Amino acid sequence: MNEERLAEIEIKLAYQDKTIKDLNDVICDQQKEIGKLGSICEKLIKILNENGLTVLTVDAPADEKPPHY
Template identity: 60%
Template sequence: MSEERLVEIETKIAFQEQTIKDLNDVLYEQQQEIERLGFICDTLAKRVKELSEFAMGIDAPANEKPPHY
């Protein structure tokens, strides 16, 4: 194998290693963001449920028909 060919292969490998590292860093950041957004989503879902239950207790008693009936 020629010296030129060997240098070319080593250069390509170095670029591939850097690309893999960069992609890994981005993937890690995305996973952190997904976990953060999941936590926010869970928190908001709980809050919506609490507010819904609270509103149901105030606005419309469970067995009472609306006034237009």
């Protein structure tokens, strides 16, 4: 393998390593944000339930029939 080709491969590998690190940082930040948003949603649902309001959650099925009926 000639030196020029080896250097080109090393450069590409360095860029890929940096991209992977950057993507991992973004994923970690997003996971933290998802955790915060989940906590906020739980608090809001608790407050609404305490005030006598019902809240449909993701687990609760809608009373609507599917569009094909």
